[in-house]
Amino acid sequence: MASVFGKPRAGGGPQSAPLEVNLAIVGRRGAGKSALTVKFLTRRFISEYDPNLEDTYSSEETVDHQPVHLRVMDTADLDTPRNCERYLNWAHAFLVVYSVDSRQSFEGSSSYLELLAVHAKETHRSFPALLLGNKLDMAQYRQVTQAEGAALAGRFGCLFFEVSACLDFEHVQHVFHEAVREARRELEKNSLARPLFISEERAVHHQAPLTARHGLASCTFNTLSTASLKEMPAVAQAKLVTVKSSRAQSKRKAPTLTLLKGFKIF
Numbered sequence: 001m002a003s004v005f006g007k008p009r010a011g012g013g014p015q016s017a018p019l020e021v022n023l024a025i026v027g028r029r030g031a032g033k034s035a036l037t038v039k040f041l042t043r044r045f046i047s048e049y050d051p052n053l054e055d056t057y058s059s060e061e062t063v064d065h066q067p068v069h070l071r072v073m074d075t076a077d078l079d080t081p082r083n084c085e086r087y088l089n090w091a092h093a094f095l096v097v098y099s100v101d102s103r104q105s106f107e108g109s110s111s112y113l114e115l116l117a118v119h120a121k122e123t124h125r126s127f128p129a130l131l132l133g134n135k136l137d138m139a140q141y142r143q144v145t146q147a148e149g150a151a152l153a154g155r156f157g158c159l160f161f162e163v164s165a166c167l168d169f170e171h172v173q174h175v176f177h178e179a180v181r182e183a184r185r186e187l188e189k190n191s192l193a194r195p196l197f198i199s200e201e202r203a204v205h206h207q208a209p210l211t212a213r214h215g216l217a218s219c220t221f222n223t224l225s226t227a228s229l230k231e232m233p234a235v236a237q238a239k240l241v242t243v244k245s246s247r248a249q250s251k252r253k254a255p256t257l258t259l260l261k262g263f264k265i266f
């Protein structure tokens with residue numbers, strides 16, 4: 001019997017494609033989105049970056065013994081959410097980041113959560129979001145209490161963590177993996193994980209699983225009989241960069257390593 005996410009399913013064996021999860025990191029400028037992304041991908045903290053670059057990184061992860069092909073979009077909105085379709089229509093889950101030492105960034109994170117709530121209402125779908133209070137190492141300059149963060153997360157029904165991109169890697173990794181778990185739960189609940197575009201009346205003769213490209217790896221369409229399915233349009237703006245952290249390790253001796261587009265890692 002076919003089932004999803006890590007449990008045995010017909011035709012799925014050790015060689016079945018990994019689950020694909022798209023994760024967008026949003027928040028006001030300076031909240032630490034890039035620093036958290038780079039920390040997760042390379043275990044390093046960076047302090048120099050180009051704030052205008054928006055890249056999508058790809059990383060092979062193992063979450064709860066299951067291989068996951070994780071794509072992370074480090075977004076670069078200006079001061080408020082702009083042209084949000086590029087990530088709203090792409091992501092399976094969102095990390096909404098603010099900085100604990102900035103009340104403004106906390107207020108910004110609230111607008112992102114509102115935006116996600118409106119999007120969920122309009123599309124009749126739910127999108128897991130995790131609220132992250134970053135720069136925990138700067139707690140002595142706090143402008144936002146932990147209770148306020150927890151209350152905001154509670155209002156939107158999302159998980160809440162306080163983290164620091166410059167402290168331990170494991171905590172940051174845990175948060176990203178929690179986002180994968182949330183996305184996976186949502187995909188499980190809604191086996192038609194990505195929006196499908198019904199293009200024309202045409203019989204579908206086979207019942208083969210769709211490709212994993214849009215998170216549909218585990219879906220077998222037994223009931224669709226009159227419509228053909230068209231792939232979702234690709235996100236135009238995002239560039240994809242694959243990061244292998246082992247490469248970063250092996251080149252540690254280089255004085256300056258430009259590993260990611262736009263990031264100089266010392």
Ligand SMILES: Nc1nc2c(ncn2[C@@H]2O[C@H](COP(=O)(O)OP(=O)(O)OP(=O)(O)O)[C@@H](O)[C@H]2O)c(=O)[nH]1
Nearest residue numbers: 029030031032033034035046047051135164165166
């Ligand atoms: N102390 C401390 N500084 C941090 C942390 N995370 C990021 N920073 C610093 O905060 C500044 C902004 O970090 P970014 O990661 O570039 O923030 P961003 O949200 O990506 O900002 P934009 O690219 O402008 O959207 C940089 O100087 C970082 O070095 C953190 O956890 N602790």
